[in-house]
Amino acid sequence: MRWLGIDSKAFGGGLFARGAGGSVKAVCGQAEVALRTIKEKIPRLRSVKRIRFVLFADKDLAVHEEALSRIFG
Secondary structure (H helix, E strand, O other), rough: HHHHOOOOOEHHHHHHHHHOOOOHHHHHHHHHHHHHHHHHHHHOOOOOEEEEEOOOOOOHHHHHHHHHHHHHO
């Protein structure tokens, strides 16, 4: 992303995964995939200084916090 001059990235967390049905299970799966991918890519992200998840519901935040704790310890 350095060649684009990008030093931060925001992800719209639960909004996209939840969809019309409102499934917390879908958000949990999305959180796991996103956080595992970030953990895998962090060593190669030279110019990125901040990764932000933009969440719109308290239950989405809780799901992401639980996944963050499991994945990053």
